[in-house]
Amino acid sequence: MANHDQLLPDVKAFLSQRPIKMFIGGQWVEAADGATFPTVDPGDGSPLATVAEGNATDVERAVAAAREAFRKSGWATMPVKERAVLIHRLADLVDKHRPILAQLESLDVGKPLHQAEGGDVPNVAQTLRWYADLAVHTRLAEPIAVSGFEATQVRFPYGVAAFVLPWNFPVLLLGWNFAPALAAGNTVVLKPAEDTPLSSLYFCKLVEQAGIPAGVVNVVTGYGETAGKALAEHPDINHMGFTGSPEVGRIIASACGTNLVPVKLELGGKGAAVVFDDVDPTAVAEQLVGAITLNTGQVCCTATRWILHEKVWDPVVLAAKDMMAQIKIGHSLSSDTQMGPAVSEKQRQRILGYIEKGQREGADLLLPGGPATVVDHPKGFYVKPAMLSGNPNNICAREEVFGPVSFVLKFRDEDEAIELVNRSTYGLANSVWTHHLDRANRVAKAMVAGNSWINAHNLFPHGVPYAGCNLSGLGGGVLGPETLFDYLRPQSIVRPLD
Ligand code: NAD
Numbered sequence: 400m401a402n403h404d405q406l407l408p409d410v411k412a413f414l415s416q417r418p419i420k421m422f423i424g425g426q427w428v429e430a431a432d433g434a435t436f437p438t439v440d441p442g443d444g445s446p447l448a449t450v451a452e453g454n455a456t457d458v459e460r461a462v463a464a465a466r467e468a469f470r471k472s473g474w475a476t477m478p479v480k481e482r483a484v485l486i487h488r489l490a491d492l493v494d495k496h497r498p499i500l501a502q503l504e505s506l507d508v509g510k511p512l513h514q515a516e517g518g519d520v521p522n523v524a525q526t527l528r529w530y531a532d533l534a535v536h537t538r539l540a541e542p543i544a545v546s547g548f549e550a551t552q553v554r555f556p557y558g559v560a561a562f563v564l565p566w567n568f569p570v571l572l573l574g575w576n577f578a579p580a581l582a583a584g585n586t587v588v589l590k591p592a593e594d595t596p597l598s599s600l601y602f603c604k605l606v607e608q609a610g611i612p613a614g615v616v617n618v619v620t621g622y623g624e625t626a627g628k629a630l631a632e633h634p635d636i637n638h639m640g641f642t643g644s645p646e647v648g649r650i651i652a653s654a655c656g657t658n659l660v661p662v663k664l665e666l667g668g669k670g671a672a673v674v675f676d677d678v679d680p681t682a683v684a685e686q687l688v689g690a691i692t693l694n695t696g697q698v699c700c701t702a703t704r705w706i707l708h709e710k711v712w713d714p715v716v717l718a719a720k721d722m723m724a725q726i727k728i729g730h731s732l733s734s735d736t737q738m739g740p741a742v743s744e745k746q747r748q749r750i751l752g753y754i755e756k757g758q759r760e761g762a763d764l765l766l767p768g769g770p771a772t773v774v775d776h777p778k779g780f781y782v783k784p785a786m787l788s789g790n791p792n793n794i795c796a797r798e799e800v801f802g803p804v805s806f807v808l809k810f811r812d813e814d815e816a817i818e819l820v821n822r823s824t825y826g827l828a829n830s831v832w833t834h835h836l837d838r839a840n841r842v843a844k845a846m847v848a849g850n851s852w853i854n855a856h857n858l859f860p861h862g863v864p865y866a867g868c869n870l871s872g873l874g875g876g877v878l879g880p881e882t883l884f885d886y887l888r889p890q891s892i893v894r895p896l897d
Pocket of ligand 1: 565566568590591593621623624626627628629631642643644645647648651665667668698699801827871
């Protein structure tokens, strides 16, 4: 593990539990069969903690606890303002414990500490507050104007909202998913990714402190094929939210189809950045390098395909290559680290494997990438950034690499750029870079995806829906005002007038 002296006392104490237990029905519990699994520091490959390994029996307990809490704890029926006070209290506790949550997240994911502390963790508090306030100001009963009847549409929470989430932004995605579900009055059961369970479990300590009733929030840690599958297939969940790969998304959606449970899927992406010839090439290169190296490129919506006008190709490529080659790769807790390791050895091999396959299919390696070695941490899962170019049908131009690997393509006119963007089977997020706002808006509309950004990449303001289409997801996304309604079941009440 990282230098132990760097760890906060609360982090040390948390990690030293054997095992770190799950949070079910307001209790810290071991797995029913006593099983545990290790979580690893990707920065040096050493064991970080031992965590309870939940399976179908534990999922059963968690869903039952959430159901009971929905019916009896008063959470679902309390005035929205009172629920919002509790959620605000939770947000305040997240802020107060930010250094602890950030250190756990940084160690578990391999994410530079300053990103976890300055970005992911504060975002959780902001999201909780945003949805708590929205719920307070949302009318849950709307009269419907219809002749001959008195009619109203009333909205109620669904019941048990289940979530299965990935490892790249564990605590931030917990916030994006829990906040609207809880603000609407549902109870929740989460199965976090097996690679990164720590921040979700620590979050439950804050749930306890906030005075949120037992059973409203439940976290079952374990593997996808066991705990995740059991949760998705459980007949007593009322709503399902999944973030992860399209492959697992299909499995989750099938289970929800069988049980006729509403499901939201937030899946992968192959984001493009279209760069016109009127921009400052160095400034744009800096932004694109920032995007492809953020979280070691393990970002669903990031700019992976750089579609450059032929006139800026040379300066953008040269500047970006230079910046990528110089990026400081290191342990997530080192203060000068700009890019940490991949989350696991499996993920590192996946990234390296893609570069190899891309090269075999004829891509030019403008920057070769490959394994990186960090002095003092020779066993960490480090990779160097890579830049490829070539045929748009190349595997690295089509498939999600999920690493710091950009694929560069050239265009001559706007139509060609749009055609290149829309070749993708994904539809999560793209960006366009130009100072001509008419052109920017035209291209932003023509790129088929849930999100188009102008002169920036990776923007997530609260209140703007963030969703994917095609292979990137279904069900309306997150972060929007409508997301609250995704967790509210509509019910019409009608009376004939005499
Ligand atoms: P993954 O699909 O492998 O795993 C996601 C979660 O599903 C994990 O908790 C895992 O344990 C669980 N799981 C695995 N098999 C399962 C099964 N058979 N039944 C039920 N659950 C199962 O994805 P990942 O590797 O953790 O994350 C990377 C993927 O997530 C990428 O494709 C990325 O683009 C996507 N992602 C999308 C968004 C978004 O907002 N659209 C955000 C973050 C990540």
